[in-house]
Amino acid sequence: MGGDHAPEQIVAGARLAAERLDARISLVGDPDAIAACLGDHAAAGRIEIVPARDVIAMGESPRAALRGRDDTSMARAVDQVRTGSAQAVVSAGNSGAFMALSAMRLGTIPGVRRPAIAITMPNAGGQRVLLDAGANADCRPEHLVDFALMGSVYAEYTLGLENPRVGLLSIGEEKGKGNELTKAAHALLEAADLNFCGNVEGGDIFGGRCDVIVCDGFVGNVVLKVTEGAAELLFRRIRQVVADSEELRPLAPLLGDALRAVAGQFDAAEYGGALLLGVNGVSIVGHGCSDANAISNAIRFAHKAVGGRLVEHLREVFSARAEARA
């Protein structure tokens, strides 16, 4: 029921995913509204409806949304994972409320101090992980170490990168460069059981120096939005230059296809969802503006994370760390 195009596009996305994946999908919310969108496309019994009467609106403060409201579609969806009825939950609704509900109802993995949002970014060679992309606006150095560990596990078991290299996002490559947070985190990361490759800069996010980039949630969210905004402005400028040129104008449709292909690599909806790492379950935070395709991609991504046993691997790594310390 959450997101700018709910429930139509959410249901349509679930239908796409049910056709594409070997997965069963539960749609949680107002049964009548969902059934109306679903029509008779029940995808051979692979989609079921789980009723919930209440809906958390996009603009609600997460705090207000959580208080004594057990029958929201979001709470019921998270509960599907908590009770074992589902292995992953996807939402395009109020992201603050969804993160809070996921953390509260699923609980955090023992040893994880703060769950973090991990996103994948396009880069020269393929994809890389950046976290935290917005769950924690203020972080302490030890939180960044947790993010590094979680990002490593995610890169290895969901993206298939062997012994992933972890970089600390800073302003200057030398160890002493950065702010108080990154300088303290640098020392902790060097001592951690990680393939730590030191400080990286903003431009390295798109280069090939590392596979996992760690930063606080304020910086990570700014990076995500700046990347999307810069790409959007750039495409608009290029289209304008083409439209203004007599020689290039006839090729605009052809070129438009090429640009769209590249734009897709810079579009979160295309290259995968954002994952709340560190909770006891796979929890995917979709864009509010998700269309059917974005929802289908997010479900595919959830399926991949479950298949790679992401949560189990995270539990092992954090439990091994606790034992090494004991």
Added chain:
Amino acid sequence: MGGDHAPEQIVAGARLAAERLDARISLVGDPDAIAACLGDHAAAGRIEIVPARDVIAMGESPRAALRGRDDTSMARAVDQVRTGSAQAVVSAGNSGAFMALSAMRLGTIPGVRRPAIAITMPNAGGQRVLLDAGANADCRPEHLVDFALMGSVYAEYTLGLENPRVGLLSIGEEKGKGNELTKAAHALLEAADLNFCGNVEGGDIFGGRCDVIVCDGFVGNVVLKVTEGAAELLFRRIRQVVADSEELRPLAPLLGDALRAVAGQFDAAEYGGALLLGVNGVSIVGHGCSDANAISNAIRFAHKAVGGRLVEHLREVFSARAEARA
């Protein structure tokens, strides 16, 4: 003598600027090396050489570079402004050392707690100012207010924007969104004598919502590097798509020109230098990789800042604020 292509490209840039602008240019450094690059292109007496024996290397720690070294080209160049022999100083050398030298030798404008690096960013309608882009990795809320005031004056008297709108870079538009720093700064900015338009997000840097964007120097530097990195990767991908397409390939040269025109708008060397705001003089921090064209643009930019009486206007605004408080 500073920068990756010094002194050849620096001297060539000065020659270009001397031809284009009504300005006299002093080149500070090794007289023989400069004279060899200058040849007989003395641009009708508009270029003079100011000798300095020592050079601060690119990799030196700023602290080491400052101790008891008065005869470096950088120190002597800043002194040209301090003594009134010049009205602006431009360097492509060690930027940490250059900022420290500028602040120490020129002093800060009364009332300015921390000088900041202001850069211009391309946006939908033209240009906008972002600061701090790297001078202060850790900031207190009141520093962001100083940045906002300085950025406003800069936008008005150098870029010609009337009553510039100031936005606070955060993660969410609502007042309560952000980290501890931005939440505290938001309250101070509301109370300040500014055209404050509230929080803006990373994507708004490229939109039309405001003219001046304020953030701490860590975040600002990351934004700058991410923008450059994303643009670079995007152009590379587009070129690849064109090269891979039989229909588009013949147009690669023509399209290349169009892409270069757009890329120029995302290239700091083209759209102006970075300015150290808050010191008693115009101090331009060039990219280490500056070529002749970048240097010439930086000099033109310095000329514009001097012509707009930037430093005088900054002094007036900060003195008026001090009086209003007294």
